[in-house]
Amino acid sequence: MALFWETGRAHEPLLLPPLQHSTFNIDYSRPPAPTAHPRPPNPCYNFLVRKWWVGCFTGVVLLYPHPASPAELPKDTIAVARISPEIRAALTREYEIEALVMPHAGDAWTRLARRVSGDASKWEDIAQFNGSDDNLRSGKAIRVPFSLLRAGLQREIISTLFPHDQTGAAGWSHMVVGGRGFEGESLWKIAEWFTGDGANYAEIRKANPTQELSTRKGELILIPRRLLTAAFSGGAEGENAPKTAAEVRKPENDPAQRSSADEDVPEATASASVGPSLTYERTTSEPYAIYRLQKGEALYSSVAIRFTGRVYSKDVGDVLERIVRFNGIEDVARMPVGYRVRIPMDLLLPEYLPAGDPARLAAEASRRASAQYAKRARARNLTGVRVVLDAGHGGRDSGTAHGDVWESIYVYDVATRLKRVLEKKSAAKVSMTTKSTSIGYAPADSDVIEAEQDHYVLTTPRYLLDDAIVGVNLRWYLANSIFRRAIKSGIEREKVVFISIHADSLHPSLRGAMAYVPGERFVRGKYEKRDPVYLARAEVRERPTVRHSPDDALAAEGLSRGLAESVIDSFERSKLKVHPFNPVRDNVVREGREWVPAIIRHNLVPTRMLLEVCNLGNRRDRELIQTRKYRQQLAEAIYAGIVSYYEEGRGDVAVAGRAAGGGR
Numbered sequence: 001m002a003l004f005w006e007t008g009r010a011h012e013p014l015l016l017p018p019l020q021h022s023t024f025n026i027d028y029s030r031p032p033a034p035t036a037h038p039r040p041p042n043p044c045y046n047f048l049v050r051k052w053w054v055g056c057f058t059g060v061v062l063l064y065p066h067p068a069s070p071a072e073l074p075k076d077t078i079a080v081a082r083i084s085p086e087i088r089a090a091l092t093r094e095y096e097i098e099a100l101v102m103p104h105a106g107d108a109w110t111r112l113a114r115r116v117s118g119d120a121s122k123w124e125d126i127a128q129f130n131g132s133d134d135n136l137r138s139g140k141a142i143r144v145p146f147s148l149l150r151a152g153l154q155r156e157i158i159s160t161l162f163p164h165d166q167t168g169a170a171g172w173s174h175m176v177v178g179g180r181g182f183e184g185e186s187l188w189k190i191a192e193w194f195t196g197d198g199a200n201y202a203e204i205r206k207a208n209p210t211q212e213l214s215t216r217k218g219e220l221i222l223i224p225r226r227l228l229t230a231a232f233s234g235g236a237e238g239e240n241a242p243k244t245a246a247e248v249r250k251p252e253n254d255p256a257q258r259s260s261a262d263e264d265v266p267e268a269t270a271s272a273s274v275g276p277s278l279t280y281e282r283t284t285s286e287p288y289a290i291y292r293l294q295k296g297e298a299l300y301s302s303v304a305i306r307f308t309g310r311v312y313s314k315d316v317g318d319v320l321e322r323i324v325r326f327n328g329i330e331d332v333a334r335m336p337v338g339y340r341v342r343i344p345m346d347l348l349l350p351e352y353l354p355a356g357d358p359a360r361l362a363a364e365a366s367r368r369a370s371a372q373y374a375k376r377a378r379a380r381n382l383t384g385v386r387v388v389l390d391a392g393h394g395g396r397d398s399g400t401a402h403g404d405v406w407e408s409i410y411v412y413d414v415a416t417r418l419k420r421v422l423e424k425k426s427a428a429k430v431s432m433t434t435k436s437t438s439i440g441y442a443p444a445d446s447d448v449i450e451a452e453q454d455h456y457v458l459t460t461p462r463y464l465l466d467d468a469i470v471g472v473n474l475r476w477y478l479a480n481s482i483f484r485r486a487i488k489s490g491i492e493r494e495k496v497v498f499i500s501i502h503a504d505s506l507h508p509s510l511r512g513a514m515a516y517v518p519g520e521r522f523v524r525g526k527y528e529k530r531d532p533v534y535l536a537r538a539e540v541r542e543r544p545t546v547r548h549s550p551d552d553a554l555a556a557e558g559l560s561r562g563l564a565e566s567v568i569d570s571f572e573r574s575k576l577k578v579h580p581f582n583p584v585r586d587n588v589v590r591e592g593r594e595w596v597p598a599i600i601r602h603n604l605v606p607t608r609m610l611l612e613v614c615n616l617g618n619r620r621d622r623e624l625i626q627t628r629k630y631r632q633q634l635a636e637a638i639y640a641g642i643v644s645y646y647e648e649g650r651g652d653v654a655v656a657g658r659a660a661g662g663g664r
């Protein structure tokens with residue numbers, strides 16, 4: 001899935017943890033995310049890194065309340081980001097961005113210019129900007145204007161200063177940081193940063209029709225892809241091979257990165273033995289678990305992916321680096337069977353923590369309570385069941401894209417096939433959330449599908465899918481409206497299901513399906529959108545505010561988990577690939593944050609899931625999804641999963657052996 005768009009991370013501040021050392025006049029701080037076991041800030045892992053300027057790419061903003069040498073900072077600096085030991089970036093009250101680069105001993109202007117701008121001939125500009133002569137003095141930081149920095153550095157600085165920014169198919173989405181008591185950064189500034197020319201502000205304004213000329217904190221500004229400079233236009237999701245990471249890591253030294261690059265990586269599989277056993281050492285300053293490496297197991301999959309829940313390439317790489325360093329491992333490719341891998345405890349998923357650990361107990365209690373609240377309905381042949389199908393992305397939002405393979409196009413085809421199967425074989429009524437003008441709901445008659453961009457959300461009036469964030473929000477508003485109407489017409493609450501179909505972009509060693517359900521601890525409080533684009537739609541006006549009571553949230557987690565497990569079981573019965581570890585998850589873990597995707601978070605349908613049918617980051621999965629046969633198999637397996645969920649019914653929950661507290 002293209003996480004940005006589904007999670008609405010950028011406009012869902014409640015789900016973000018506060019930044020470390022939030023500082024100055026910019027109030028970047030947010031209420032903390034309800035993580036079960038808070039993780040410490042990522043330390044700096046630079047042991048694999050050879051190039052001097054790469055100290056620390058943690059992906060976490062480091063804003064220092066007390067910069068080491070304030071005298072060197074531009075006047076009116078309101079935020080500082082540490083990019084590497086040698087490079088910091090300052091954001092001023094006038095929204096100027098500058099890099100502060102510490103020269104090496106014996107450095108020359110040309111060498112410094114080449115490092116930071118990619119072009120040695122820019123040295124004169126940089127020297128002039130600093131009012132310096134031909135000689136570069138070490139020990140004093142050099143100021144480099146943002147416009148002179150090379151692309152990778154620009155992107156790194158922007159991503160660090162503005163952690164809510166995201167990139168998607170439509171372009172770059174910038175969240176205005178603003179500040180207390182003064183206006184947010186101007187569209188002109190935003191145009192300068194992202195397009196290289198302030199005059200493009202007019203084009204940006206066109207792309208954000210409801211945006212006023214002045215900006216306010218928290219507003220989202222879309223910079224259309226066609227306007228973006230090279231720094232910001234690459235990498236639709238910025239995840240699997242971030243430019244900066246690709247540039248800074250020597251592939252031969254970094255198994256995770258090498259994997260991403262050529263995908264020549266063994267598939268991660270769960271070992272045959274049941275329940276991997278861990279022992280724990282809690283008396284050291286940094287407590288850890290110990291896992292003995294089994295025959296044929298690789299560190300990245302059997303340890304990094306399995307025990308920490310990380311699935312995104314960069315996350316897997318980061319965790320792997322930390323484990324390698326923690327253990328002093330010299331060569332990950334040559335680790336003996338039986339090697340005792342020490343895994344820092346704060347990396348572990350709750351279920352792998354020691355029995356009795358508060359975080360593990362909390363997770364178990366939540367699981368038990370949600371199963372108890374979940375009163376599953378029974379329906380033979382899906383009689384009286386309403387299925388709301390949501391094909392992820394669409395229109396100009398391609399989702400994850402690997403070459404010509406767009407997530408949006410292939411998951412739409414799976415959805416149309418599922419619709420057809422449901423209507424042909426069962427008594428279920430199907431509602432779709434989107435439709436393609438040219439395709440309608442006819443499954444493709446070819447293996448490779450030509451990309452269409454004419455999908456719209458079926459709200460009243462309809463919304464031609466342009467802005468992916470708006471698209472996601474309108475989908476759940478629509479689903480909530482369909483749900484209300486279904487209840488009014490006499491359908492039981494538990495007989496409505498919502499399934500959002502996606503395809504993932506994960507570490508290439510991973511294959512198969514994975515399901516997300518709304519973990520109750522992430523689904524609390526109220527949420528609403530009141531921008532004109534939303535209020536123009538009847539489904540939003542009907543009830544702009546969505547609220548989940550704690551009981552509703554608990555029941556939804558339990559019901560949704562039941563459905564997700566039925567669907568995943570069905571995939572296994574059909575011999576379709578399933579994610580090797582934890583195929584049903586109640587939250588996304590990414591870059592140290594945890595959240596539930598917006599499409600199922602704000603959704604009121606009690607039984608709901610987001611299904612990733614495969615991992616487009618894996619070559620084999622990518623080949624398979626480009627065949628009609630596989631897409632049909634996927635649809636049939638989802639169908640069979642829904643059927644068995646309703647046929648298991650209440651009495652059989654205990655037999656299914658999945659949900660604790662069954663047998664009611």
Ligand SMILES: [Zn+2]
Pocket residue numbers: 001002003006392393399400407502503
């Ligand atoms: Zn997606």
